[in-house]
Amino acid sequence: MSAIFKKANTAVITGGASGIGLALAQKCIGYGMRVLVADWDAQALGKAGETLGSAASTVRMDVSKLEDWSGLKDRVTKEFGGQINLLALNAGVSAKTAFDGEGADPAAFQRILNVNFLGVVNGILTLLPLVKEKATATTTSDYKAAIVITGSKQGITNPPGNPAYNASKAAVKSVAEQLSFDLRGLSNVNTHLLVPGWTWTALAGAGSGREKPEGPWTPGQVVDYLEAKMGEGRFWVVCPDNDVDEETDRRRMVWAAGDAVEGRPPLSRWREEYKGEFGEWMGRK
Incomplete structure (x- = not known):
């Protein structure tokens, strides 16, 4: 899968205007890839376009809406000839949810599930046919593709305090596992579940003026770790951070x-x- 990150390959990244998505887009461009960055935040998307330069194009979209995915598919067909070597379904939101008191807001539950879960499902249903078409075409036998889906440790260990977010990421994990199984017959397409540790993104406080604590990784560190695990052909990409090592994560999950x-x-x-x-x-021990 090291063949993913190479010149003239293509990447489609949702939630790509900031954080891990932006770091992944920067890595792809560093390899000479063409990148299509999708995000809902128009301001962040504009800044990302300036940062990434001419090798990237951007599209504002709501991943929870199928009609927006249809528009993205048209862009991929027009700009990339339908070729996707890296599909990163990374868009996500969070909000405090609970079953009573503060956070007991049905709209918050719906929004989180629509973006975090259906945003992934919509992406798979819309763009997987393009990936499979290229993967099975005899004229593109050297074609390699990877689908990276961003999950969360909260979707595995389910810590108390935010049932909607936890449920959305647990559903994402289940979908990623199913997709990996369904694509097992395609040797040139891999599925990876990216499970970041504590990462210094906007959800953690980055951009708020606060100084970065020692504990979290930067988005760039997460993406470097992802690249290494993709090179090993790993489905599970469970990232440590500066406070939690890999063994601690394993024990907690078990x-x-x-x-x-x-x-x-x-x-x-x-x-x-x-x-x-x-x-x-x-x-x-």
Whole structure:
């Protein structure tokens, strides 16, 4: 999959005007790729266009709307001849949600699920036919493609506090797994689930005037890690950060899966009666 990042290949990146999406677009352009950046934020999109230069084109769209995806498909056909070597379904939003009190807003639940989940599904349904058409054409036997879907650790370990966001990212994980399985017969198309750690993006406070803490990675570090794992052909791209290493992530995920297997109550990691047992588990060699 190192053949993805090379001159004259193409990339379509949603949520590409800032954060991880913008860093990925910059990496692609650094390799001489052509890039189409899609985002809802018109101001950020304008700045991204200036930053990325002539190798990138931009489109303002709402990933939750199929009609906007139809317009994007037309752009891909017109500008790239229908060729997509890297499809990064990265757009996402967050808001505080809860089942009562502050955050108990049905509109917030809907918006998060529409963007984070349906935004990925819409992208797959609209653009996967183009990817598969190129992948199976005999005249393009050297064609390589990758579909990168941005998930979240919250969609795996499900920490309490934001049910809509967690549910959206859990659904994204499920869809990515299904897509990887469905495409198993195409040796020249890989699927990757990007699971960032703590990353210094707008969702974490970047751009607010605050100084970056020591703990989070930069978006560029996440994208470098993604490139390395893509080169290894890995589906799971679970990123560490400066506070949480890979082993800690693995243990947390195994513990979360153990709730069902061991018959513990859900989210046991955060329950008072399991704090001691969880602490022992995390400390085992």
